Amino acid sequence: MPDDHAPTTLTLQPGVETLTVTGARPGAHLEVREAAGRSVVTVVADAKGHAHVSFVPESPRVVTDLEDLVEIVGSGETLAPGEYVVHDHSSGAPPRVHGPVRVLAVEDVPDPGEYDQVLDAGFGYLRTRDGTLLSAMVRFPDEGLYGPPPWPTVVEYSG
Incomplete structure (x- = not known):
């Protein structure tokens, strides 16, 4: 049985208006924040411990299934270029913070x-x-x- 509090090998891979997380604990709530602290979106890692953020809602919310994703696509926007950190809430309190990483703009x-x-x-x-x-x-x-x-x-x- 896996240890739910064992350290993860979480990796952040920024891209052009995207951020990919790998190595998270499956089901982990991963909160993406601007480096200044504002919460952008919280996603749940899939069964392989992956999560991808390229489109975010107008206001922060937890995206847990396809219906949530369909709803935010209608009213959201692409992930803005800038510095981000990811708070891994699966490791207990306080959450483990990963980053910062720089998400690029199309014009970069x-x-x-x-x-x-x-x-x-x-x-x-x-x-x-x-x-x-x-x-x-x-x-x-x-x-x-x-x-x-x-x-x-x-x-x-x-x-």
């Missing part, structure tokens, strides 16, 4: 060094502006047909 530009990634032909990974690693299959055009580089970039993805 990556560090210029991100453009210096070298992608070799074949299977590999590329780093996105929010730090996520995406697997990629890189195929270059035939120089005999299209001439020497640089070539236009075409990205196909699924998922």
Whole structure:
């Protein structure tokens, strides 16, 4: 039987107007707050200990099921860019605080060094502006047909 008060390996992964939580205790109430302290939303970790916040209600509420989610989508907004912390209320009082992390805006530009990634032909990974690693299959055009580089970039993805 799992220990309900054992430490978690909770991880926060900020993105562009999104925040993903992994490693939480299944069923944990995870309160997302602005770094200044204002509560934004509380979500409940799924059976795998994951929660994702990309759309939030006009006022704070606990989202526990699909009906709650459908209701807030009609009147909410995207997660605003800024600094956030997550209060894990499953660990007892006081809650365990994780973060801060910075959620990016659509208009944010990556560090210029991100453009210096070298992608070799074949299977590999590329780093996105929010730090996520995406697997990629890189195929270059035939120089005999299209001439020497640089070539236009075409990205196909699924998922």
